[in-house]
Each structure stands twice: as structure tokens, then as C-alpha cells.
Amino acid sequence: MSQPEPEADRDYYTASEAMKRLGLSRTTFHQYVNEGLIPRLLRPGAKRGVYPKRDIDALALTMNLALRVHERIIFSRSTPGDQVEEMDIGIRCFGSEFITPLAERIAFQRKSEHTFWSLKVDGRVVGYLSLFRLPPALLDDLLTGRHIERDIRVEDVLPFTRIEPFDIYIDVLAIDPRLDPHLRSFYASLIISRIADVLLDFLANGYQIEHLYTVTATREGDNLVRKLGFQQLADKSLVPGRVAYVFPLDEAGIARLRSLSRRGIYVTRRREDSSRS
Structure with a gap:
């Protein structure tokens, strides 16, 4: 039986999950993160950032209107x-x-x-x-x-x-x-x-x-x-x-x-x- 997902993680994607949700390559994904176009949070004590599901899901619906006009x-x-x-x-x-x-x-x-x-x-x-x-x-x-x-x-x-x-x-x-x-x-x-x-x-x-x-x-x-x-x-x-x-x-x-x-x-x-x- 699989362990339930910790409640603190239910609101966030990992980097790989966010990439998949947005349909972006690793290079493009991290480029957008560095430019502030994809929100990333670093929680206290953590070494890796997480990505708010609410924001990533919204971006997934507006990719052509938002990320594609970043320049x-x-x-x-x-x-x-x-x-x-x-x-x-x-x-x-x-x-x-x-x-x-x-x-x-x-x-x-x-x-x-x-x-x-x-x-x-x-x-x-x-x-x-x-x-x-x-x-x-x-x-x-x-x-x-x-x-x-x-x-x-x-x-x-x-x-x-x-x-x-x-x-x-x-x-x-x-x-x-x-x-x-x-x-x-x-x-x-x-x-x-x-x-x-x-x-x-x-x-x-x-x-x-x-x-x-x-x-x-x-x-x-x-x-x-x-x-x-x-x-x-x-x-x-x-x-x-x-x-x-x-x-x-x-x-x-x-x-x-x-x-x-x-x-x-x-x-x-x-x-x-x-x-x-």
C-alpha cells in the first residue's frame, strides 16, 4: 500500500512534475525559472525548490499567452x-x-x-x-x-x-x-x-x-x-x-x-x- 502524500507537498510540484505539466524541456524550464516567469519557492531547510501547483496549473492554461511572450x-x-x-x-x-x-x-x-x-x-x-x-x-x-x-x-x-x-x-x-x-x-x-x-x-x-x-x-x-x-x-x-x-x-x-x-x-x-x- 502506497504512503499518502504529505499534506505539505500536496500544494506543490517537484521540478520534474512541473516540467511535465507545462510540457517544457529541462533547459527551457530552468530558463523561465531564472527569469522569474515560473514561480519557485525554497522552503526552510530544503535544498531543492518546489513549484506551487496553483501557479503551474494556471500557467499550463495560458502557455501561449504568457510564457511565449516573455521576451x-x-x-x-x-x-x-x-x-x-x-x-x-x-x-x-x-x-x-x-x-x-x-x-x-x-x-x-x-x-x-x-x-x-x-x-x-x-x-x-x-x-x-x-x-x-x-x-x-x-x-x-x-x-x-x-x-x-x-x-x-x-x-x-x-x-x-x-x-x-x-x-x-x-x-x-x-x-x-x-x-x-x-x-x-x-x-x-x-x-x-x-x-x-x-x-x-x-x-x-x-x-x-x-x-x-x-x-x-x-x-x-x-x-x-x-x-x-x-x-x-x-x-x-x-x-x-x-x-x-x-x-x-x-x-x-x-x-x-x-x-x-x-x-x-x-x-x-x-x-x-x-x-x-
């Missing part, structure tokens, strides 16, 4: 033109009352070039993400619900610097709702892996980021941030429907970020006391 996918800091398309996606996802006007968005990006990031396919924005460094009092107000993201002003946006520790607030991750659900899932995974690369690069270059914070307002958002490793801040969520989360960038957080990254680069924190050097 036409670009993730980069948003231009003013990108932000026009981002606003349209944001309005479709959340409503116009929650979307910052274009002039302010461009001003935000001028204050901190790392604020808006877009994922483009064939030159068209399919999803975007925003990162803010904010004064601690405003950050706390956003987490508790005393303010909403639309209340962020240009003067509140702080540049990312290497001089002192700081936290990052992830305002939004949005995918064009007009796309097929499987493509939306695929593009969301791509944005996550690419922004993990960006954050690892920040850490490797002396940016002393201590925490990532975000707020969700939907069950889908809750499921996503929990899956990524965010922890709920129960004492911060004072407004019904808004739930605050934190992702500490300690040693465990860095390892988790590495598992989400398309390159799997390990980054050592540079927060040690300078007296050690």
Missing part, C-alpha cells in the same frame, strides 16, 4: 505615460475616488524615483505597484485607517536614502481586471518576483530597510499578503474592512524575500554596528 515583458520604474495607464487600471480596480491624480503621481515620482513600478507587455501596462517612504506618523495613520492612501501629499513623500533605517509602505499592487484570471495571477506573480529583486538590490547596496507595511481591503488581498509572508498587525486595524500587515526584513524575512525573487540571490543585511568593521 516582450518589461518591469521598470514607471514613466509619466505608464502612469496614465496605471490610473486607468487603478480606477477599474478600486474606483476613481481612491486614485491619486496624474499631476500628483508624477510629483511623487520626482520626489522619490522608486515610487511607481509597472509591468508592461508589448509596451502596454498590465499591472503596477507603488512603494512609499513616509513620515512615521502618517504611516501609522494609514495602518490604523485614520487616513487612506488618497490622503498622501507630495510633501509627505520621502526619498530612499542610505543614511538611516527606514520602512516602506506598499500602497497598491493592481493588475488589469479586464485580463483573463489566469493571466492576472501570472502577472501578479511576475510583479512580486521582480519587486523582490528590487528590494534585494536595495539591501545589497546599503539601503537600511527594516520593514515592509501594507493594508488590504479584500479577502483576495489578505490571501495574497499572507501567502507572501506578511504578518497581521491586529492592534493597528481599527477600521472595519482594512487590515494592516508587516513584513519584517530580519534574517527570516530576507530568506523569504530571496525565495520570492526570480534570481534567488542571498543578501546579507548591512545593518551591523559599524564598530565591527
Whole structure:
């Protein structure tokens, strides 16, 4: 009698299983993994990565629409033109009352070039993400619900610097709702892996980021941030429907970020006391 499959493994494929499910050669499969097009997780204590069945099954349904256009996918800091398309996606996802006007968005990006990031396919924005460094009092107000993201002003946006520790607030991750659900899932995974690369690069270059914070307002958002490793801040969520989360960038957080990254680069924190050097 065969042994039952461990419950922890029921949600994942091995590399060979994922290759078979996607119908890819070993070379092509690992090329796509390295490019972040196929999500891979490295669980604590494991030497080999695993591949979420949910994501692999979705990719199997969208191979021609997703993996086959990988050379036409670009993730980069948003231009003013990108932000026009981002606003349209944001309005479709959340409503116009929650979307910052274009002039302010461009001003935000001028204050901190790392604020808006877009994922483009064939030159068209399919999803975007925003990162803010904010004064601690405003950050706390956003987490508790005393303010909403639309209340962020240009003067509140702080540049990312290497001089002192700081936290990052992830305002939004949005995918064009007009796309097929499987493509939306695929593009969301791509944005996550690419922004993990960006954050690892920040850490490797002396940016002393201590925490990532975000707020969700939907069950889908809750499921996503929990899956990524965010922890709920129960004492911060004072407004019904808004739930605050934190992702500490300690040693465990860095390892988790590495598992989400398309390159799997390990980054050592540079927060040690300078007296050690």
C-alpha cells in the first residue's frame, strides 16, 4: 500500500512534475525559472525548490499567452505615460475616488524615483505597484485607517536614502481586471518576483530597510499578503474592512524575500554596528 502524500507537498510540484505539466524541456524550464516567469519557492531547510501547483496549473492554461511572450515583458520604474495607464487600471480596480491624480503621481515620482513600478507587455501596462517612504506618523495613520492612501501629499513623500533605517509602505499592487484570471495571477506573480529583486538590490547596496507595511481591503488581498509572508498587525486595524500587515526584513524575512525573487540571490543585511568593521 502506497504512503499518502504529505499534506505539505500536496500544494506543490517537484521540478520534474512541473516540467511535465507545462510540457517544457529541462533547459527551457530552468530558463523561465531564472527569469522569474515560473514561480519557485525554497522552503526552510530544503535544498531543492518546489513549484506551487496553483501557479503551474494556471500557467499550463495560458502557455501561449504568457510564457511565449516573455521576451516582450518589461518591469521598470514607471514613466509619466505608464502612469496614465496605471490610473486607468487603478480606477477599474478600486474606483476613481481612491486614485491619486496624474499631476500628483508624477510629483511623487520626482520626489522619490522608486515610487511607481509597472509591468508592461508589448509596451502596454498590465499591472503596477507603488512603494512609499513616509513620515512615521502618517504611516501609522494609514495602518490604523485614520487616513487612506488618497490622503498622501507630495510633501509627505520621502526619498530612499542610505543614511538611516527606514520602512516602506506598499500602497497598491493592481493588475488589469479586464485580463483573463489566469493571466492576472501570472502577472501578479511576475510583479512580486521582480519587486523582490528590487528590494534585494536595495539591501545589497546599503539601503537600511527594516520593514515592509501594507493594508488590504479584500479577502483576495489578505490571501495574497499572507501567502507572501506578511504578518497581521491586529492592534493597528481599527477600521472595519482594512487590515494592516508587516513584513519584517530580519534574517527570516530576507530568506523569504530571496525565495520570492526570480534570481534567488542571498543578501546579507548591512545593518551591523559599524564598530565591527
